[in-house]
Every structure is written in structure tokens, then in C-alpha cells.
Amino acid sequence: ELRYDPAAIEPKWQERWAQNPAMYAAEPASTGKQKYYVLEMLPYPSGQLHMGHVRNYSIGDALARYMWMQGYNVLHPMGWDAFGLPAENAALKNNTPPREWTLKNIAAMKRQMQRIGFSYDWEREVTTCLPDYYRWNQWFFLRMYEKGLAYRKQSKVNWCPQCATVLANEQVIDGCCWRHEDTLVEQRNLEQWFYRITAYAQELLEGLDKLPGWPEKVRTMQRNWIGRSEGTEVDFGVEGEASKIRVFTTRIDTIFGATSLQLAPEHPLVPELTAGDKDLELQISAMIDEQKVARETDNLSNLEKQGVFTGRYATNPFNGERIPIWVANYVLMEYGTGAIMSVPAHDERDFEFATKYGIEIRRVIREVGESEEETPLPFVSEQGILINSGEFDGLICEEGQDKLEKYAEAHGFGEAKITYRLRDWGVSRQRYWGTPIPMVNCPTHGLVPVPDDQFPVLLPDQIEITQEGGSPLSKVPEFLNTTCPVCDGPAKRETDTMDTFVDSSWYFYRYTDAKNSAGPFAPEIAQYWFPIDQYIGGVEHAILHLIYSRFWTRVMRDLGLITNDEPATRLFTQGMVIKDGAKMSKSRGNVVSPDDMVARYGADATRMYALFAAPPDRDLDWQEDGVAGISRFLGRVYRLVQRYAATAKSADAATNNSAPPAGTSLALLRKLHQTIAKITLDFSGRWHFNTCIAAIMELVNEITAAEAALASGEVPVPVVAELLRNLVLLLAPFAPFLAAELWEELGGEGAILRAPWPVSDPGLAKEDEIEIPVQVNGRLRSVVRVSAEADNATIETTALADAKVIEWLAGKKPVKVIIVPRKLVNLVVK
Numbered sequence: 001e002l003r004y005d006p007a008a009i010e011p012k013w014q015e016r017w018a019q020n021p022a023m024y025a026a027e028p029a030s031t032g033k034q035k036y037y038v039l040e041m042l043p044y045p046s047g048q049l050h051m052g053h054v055r056n057y058s059i060g061d062a063l064a065r066y067m068w069m070q071g072y073n074v075l076h077p078m079g080w081d082a083f084g085l086p087a088e089n090a091a092l093k094n095n096t097p098p099r100e101w102t103l104k105n106i107a108a109m110k111r112q113m114q115r116i117g118f119s120y121d122w123e124r125e126v127t128t129c130l131p132d133y134y135r136w137n138q139w140f141f142l143r144m145y146e147k148g149l150a151y152r153k154q155s156k157v158n159w160c161p162q163c164a165t166v167l168a169n170e171q172v173i174d175g176c177c178w179r180h181e182d183t184l185v186e187q188r189n190l191e192q193w194f195y196r197i198t199a200y201a202q203e204l205l206e207g208l209d210k211l212p213g214w215p216e217k218v219r220t221m222q223r224n225w226i227g228r229s230e231g232t233e234v235d236f237g238v239e240g241e242a243s244k245i246r247v248f249t250t251r252i253d254t255i256f257g258a259t260s261l262q263l264a265p266e267h268p269l270v271p272e273l274t275a276g277d278k279d280l281e282l283q284i285s286a287m288i289d290e291q292k293v294a295r296e297t298d299n300l301s302n303l304e305k306q307g308v309f310t311g312r313y314a315t316n317p318f319n320g321e322r323i324p325i326w327v328a329n330y331v332l333m334e335y336g337t338g339a340i341m342s343v344p345a346h347d348e349r350d351f352e353f354a355t356k357y358g359i360e361i362r363r364v365i366r367e368v369g370e371s372e373e374e375t376p377l378p379f380v381s382e383q384g385i386l387i388n389s390g391e392f393d394g395l396i397c398e399e400g401q402d403k404l405e406k407y408a409e410a411h412g413f414g415e416a417k418i419t420y421r422l423r424d425w426g427v428s429r430q431r432y433w434g435t436p437i438p439m440v441n442c443p444t445h446g447l448v449p450v451p452d453d454q455f456p457v458l459l460p461d462q463i464e465i466t467q468e469g470g471s472p473l474s475k476v477p478e479f480l481n482t483t484c485p486v487c488d489g490p491a492k493r494e495t496d497t498m499d500t501f502v503d504s505s506w507y508f509y510r511y512t513d514a515k516n517s518a519g520p521f522a523p524e525i526a527q528y529w530f531p532i533d534q535y536i537g538g539v540e541h542a543i544l545h546l547i548y549s550r551f552w553t554r555v556m557r558d559l560g561l562i563t564n565d566e567p568a569t570r571l572f573t574q575g576m577v578i579k580d581g582a583k584m585s586k587s588r589g590n591v592v593s594p595d596d597m598v599a600r601y602g603a604d605a606t607r608m609y610a611l612f613a614a615p616p617d618r619d620l621d622w623q624e625d626g627v628a629g630i631s632r633f634l635g636r637v638y639r640l641v642q643r644y645a646a647t648a649k650s651a652d653a654a655t656n657n658s659a660p661p662a663g664t665s666l667a668l669l670r671k672l673h674q675t676i677a678k679i680t681l682d683f684s685g686r687w688h689f690n691t692c693i694a695a696i697m698e699l700v701n702e703i704t705a706a707e708a709a710l711a712s713g714e715v716p717v718p719v720v721a722e723l724l725r726n727l728v729l730l731l732a733p734f735a736p737f738l739a740a741e742l743w744e745e746l747g748g749e750g751a752i753l754r755a756p757w758p759v760s761d762p763g764l765a766k767e768d769e770i771e772i773p774v775q776v777n778g779r780l781r782s783v784v785r786v787s788a789e790a791d792n793a794t795i796e797t798t799a800l801a802d803a804k805v806i807e808w809l810a811g812k813k814p815v816k817v818i819i820v821p822r823k824l825v826n827l828v829v830k
């Protein structure tokens, strides 16, 4: 018997597909055909696909193939997120220019993808580090600059005093320099570029409610990231100063309980309030360093609370009360106003702080139905009644918030304020391998945009990457020195490059019109393809990439380039691939290489295992045995089809008028049509491909078990043909090489990718009889067979007549009969 040999079958088809690029090519928008845009997140070209990629892309590939078979015009592109620090590090290590290193990696990974048989339209490949792509980053930058959405402001950067240079965030390790591990990184103020994402904060938040096709957890993460908070800003006077301190609070109703003001260590008023006190200044600068380290390691909320008294006092605008001004490490400059009124009786953190430093704790809210003394501390609930609050006593909290806010507004010392946690997107990077920011600094004209007709501002190719750090482009005179677009006099280029998240914020629009040299894409083409019907990727991108993409989409919409508000209607986040319960990583030494798997078991088995071993949204523990098992299964399919291919092929219209199926034929056809129905349903959104593949296995088992009937002719030739042809069609999204091979063996017409997806015949799929488990007092005691259409009364009678049930009831009459239609009978006896 023939041996299943993927090493022979797969390269043959790979070759044929390569020779026919139209196979995976999207048809032009002008066809007006129903479109389907399926997108997987593009990889960083590290040099090697990992199993997480294989899984992600196998999911997308199965979907794309299915949609093609359903007759859609499918767009299924791939590209490379090709800028970023690793290329610079590799350049340092191996002395290869970043561009060369990156392009070599891309070539290698593209070969891997083609070997695995992913159905990408390579004519639309996007490589973000090439000028034909990044020139449009520059173009967008200027469009945003013109609209005030790109702007420059002083902002903190990491500074290593030893290197005397700016460090990228990635070069700060535990708050210290990557090359001087004992040197604490400082913060310096430098001019940096920002995108004004906060202008869209409210819209980005509201849009989440209109994305039912996105996982709830992703939407929640984005909501929290945007962090909308409704509150009040209130001005406190400062004794001996003209300036006031503005605080942001969500609980103005508690203001009579404010027993101190707390400033962030970096609050601009702090130097003035502490001037001359060296000791204080030292303590505060230590706090700043401590916050910085905590910020880097995402540990801010766990800091042990610390503070210092400035010796100065503020005045509560409501009652003129004098309260001390402190500086505290749990107040952050980047949120609200960088200053808070501290109400220890009604806030956990303030309570902890006040307890530690002996600051007064004064209740201004009592619990409903309790006295002041009985109200527990801290009492943070808003279900309470105001006390010790002058004319506002007796109000319930919510009313209090409203009344006190109005009072503050009327007296000119406060106003309602909506605060977002979301910050503007800092896009300046002092790196080489990124998109140059298209700005020029002229001594006479200041900051001048590079005119569109001078695009792209090319990233110089030959540059020496050194250990020195700092903006590498500032050390390339040919790049740095230019002329002013206004006066033609000598000027200097901006040497920062853009954050690589810029590249990935809109790459999927470029796919629709990847070769356009007049614009990022033609609006009418994007209009046809957008929004993306299904986006698939890792949940680690739930926030940054997916928020930036949603922002960018709105900016493009407001530039008149597109009409959609959101980039993707549906989002799917797949689980991780792990090995022995742990994430695959070089350091753990548990990495399974896709190349290895493909060499040993073939691409079909590898990708099918990636879909079979777990539901796609769960983590998958990679087991080589499992891949071998899939390979054996595919071998069985291969031999089964081989054995009957000639028979099936001989089926033609003439033999097709046989009698309605019965017996074995009927049973097999029923199984087939049930399998078709199940897989079709899963493709419509549930995507439990693991159970789809299991269903195909069951189908193959049933056909194999009935082989005597196939061989004897008891199952007529047309039925054999129907079974085998459909089996192969069902396999096509999951094991495309084998399916193509067997499709040809069966004499299938044209490419299997364009063969219509089978339609389940509900009459055939229907069961005549079903089995229903019967429980007595919740324990399984028997199984009865009833007609699939049986009503509850019939099911009950049948169950009560069952011999085993009679025995278990031992003469008692059930006090209750619970029937779950088609599923279960439970008899309750006393």
C-alpha cells in the first residue's frame, strides 16, 4: 500500500502554488464581489518563525481558505514589522547593517511561511522598513502636524550620566543603564514629538461599545487604559504664595475631611515650597528616583507610602481651614493635576499615609443607619451621609458631590473636570532603525516641515552603529546637515525616529493598495476592503497596538481617506503555545522549532496539530506525540482515499440516479452531513477547530469501519464518491497540501481552493433516533432510544418503561420528572 509521504507531496504543491500567484491573490475591488478581509498580525522579522506564529497563521489560513471555498473575494496578506531595536543590537553584535540583517531574516521567514503553505497574497507584501512604506509614515506625520495632532513638547527622557546620552526605554534595566548597571538613569527634559491621541479619548472609549465582535477582556483592558474619570478640580490657596494648588478629586463631597494636601514629588511648585531646605530637597529627589524605578517595573501602586512635610500650609477654599502641604510618593505627576487633597477617613491610601505620619483623620461621612463613631475607618463607600461639612451636612454623598461642585464653580475656585488616564503618544525615539521624522530646524525659521515633494526623508544605509548610544542619526553629517525648505540656508534635520508602533498602526490599509506611489492607498480601494472582517493575533497587543490602530483609523477618517471608524469588526486573540506548561523560550530551552516539526511530520500535520490540540483561544501545550498522531491520521485518510479513488472517479451522472440511500449508506451519509453542518457552524464564529478536526476523525473512523460495504458494492459508487470528495473538501482548510493531492486523485475539477464548500443536507443530517441518558436522583442509571422528534410525554413513558429504570425505582413513583429536551431525563424519587 502507498505510504503517506508529506516530504514528497508538500514541496510539489508548494511549487505549483508558487507558479500560480493568482491562486491566493485578492481580486480587484472593481469586481464588486462580496469581500472578506482576514488579517493576522504581522511578525517582527527576528529570523525564525516560532510556534506562536504557526498557530496564529494556521487559524487565519483555515479561515481564509474556507472563505474562498464559500465564494468570497478574500484578502489575506502578510508583511513585516521590520523596524526596531533588535536590528541595531544585532548590528552591534554581528557587525551586519540593520537593513541587511532584517532583509535576510524576512527572506528566511518568508520561506518558512511558504513551506508551511500559508495562503498569502505576496503581491501585497508590506515591509515597514522600506522607503515605499515609511515615506507614508512621514506623510501622515505632516498631515497630523498640520492639524495640530503632532506636536512637540518638553518631556522627560532617560539619561545616563555615564554615557552622557539619552537611552531608549529598552536600555533601562531596573532603573539603571544597560551598560552601567550601577548607574541610576536620570530624567532629563528634552523636546519630544507626540501624537495627540487624547483628542480622541472619548471617541475611542465610546467606540468600544460598538465592537461586539471584540473579546470583552480586550475591551475592558482598553477602557481601563483610557481611564475616564469624572470629578472636580479645586484650587487651594497657599500661605505666603500668590499661586494656588489645583487638585483633582472624584470626591469633592469629602472636602471638609481634607486634613492635608499632597503633591507629587515632581510637582512644579515643590522647588519653591522647599527652597533652601537641602535636606528636604534630597529626600524629594530620592522619591523621584524611587517613583521612576517603580514606573519602569510597573510597580507604582506597590510602593511603600512615604512623604515629607514641606513646612508650608494651604487653605481649604470651603471653610478657610489651614492644612499642611506634604510631598508624597503615591501621588503621580502624570495623572490629574499632580496634587491631591488627602481625606484619610474616606480613602484607603490616604488612611494608610495619615496613620503612618500621625495626620488627623476626620470623618465627614457616616454610614446610613450608623452614628459617626460607629462608621468604620476608612469608610470609602459613597452610600453615606455628609457630616462635619457645614451647610452641606445631611446630604447623601452623590447629592453632596453635585452641590459642592456647583458651589465651587459659583465661587470661582473649582470646576467639573473629566480626566483620562490615557496620555498623548510619545513617538520620538533616539534610535537609528526607524522612520526619520520629516522636520528641519532652521536657525532663522525654526521648525520647518520637509515639503511633500522631498519625500521620503531617507534613512541613511551605511551608518556605523556604535556602543555610544544617543541619537545615531545625529552623528551622520550627510543626514544631519541639510538646507531649510524656506530660505535654503544651512539647517539641521530632526534626528529622532518614530516609535515602531507607528508602522503597525496602519499597515493593514497599505495591503489594500500596496504598490501605490501617489498616496498611502487609494480611498476607493480601502473603502471596498474595510473594515477588516476578522483580525487575529496575540492578546499581548490588546492595548497599545490596538488602541493606536483605532486612533490612526480615526485620524485617517478625519483626513477624508476612509469612512470606517474602526479598523476591524471582529478580533480574535489566540492562546499561547507552551511546552511542558511553560512559555517557550530560549532561556528555558523548551523551544520547539517549526522547521523541525515540518521536516519530521510535514506542514499539514504541524499546522493541523496546532489547531487540534486545544481550542484556539486557550493555551496549547505542544506535544510531539500529538503531531505524530495527526500525521498517522492523515496517512489513514491518504490510504483510504487511494483505495477508492478509482471507484469514486468512475461515478458519473449516469450512475447517479440510484435509489434513496439506506442502511450503511444512509448511516455514512448522515455522519458526513452532520460533520459538514458542524464545521460550517464553527467557521461562522466559534472556531473550535479542535472539535472540527475531531469530527473529521470520527467520520473517517466510520467510513473505515464500513469498508467491507464499500468494497462489496453495498455502498453504491456515487455514495462512495460523495463521501470521499466531501471528506477531502472538509480537510482543505486544515491540511491544504494533502487535500490538494487527494482532490486531484479524485479527479476534482480545478483548484480545491475554488471548489464550493459542501452544503449539509438537513434531511440527511437528521438523526432518526437519539439516545437520552436517564438519571435517578441525579445519577446515570440507563440510556433510552427515542425518535429524534419525540415529545416530552413520549420520552417520559419510554424512560419509565426501561428495565433498568424500573429496577432502580424499586416500585416507587417519581415525585418529579425533569426532561431536558433531547439531552436528559432525571427522575426524582423520595
Ligand code: ANZ
Binding pocket: 229, 248, 249, 250, 251, 254, 264, 330, 331, 332, 333, 334, 335, 336, 337, 338, 339, 340, 341, 342, 343, 346, 347, 380, 419
Ligand atoms: C479626594 C478623595 C477623597 C479621593 C476620597 C478619593 C476618595 P480615579 O478614580 O482613579 O480618577 N488622585 C487624583 N490625582 C492623583 C494623582 N496624580 N496621583 C494619585 N492619586 C490621585 O481617582 C481619583 C482620585 O485619586 C482622586 O479623588 C484623588 O483622591 C486621587 F474619599 O480626592 B480623591
Ligand code: ZN
Binding pocket: 442, 443, 444, 445, 446, 484, 485, 486, 487, 488, 489, 491
Ligand atoms: Zn530657514
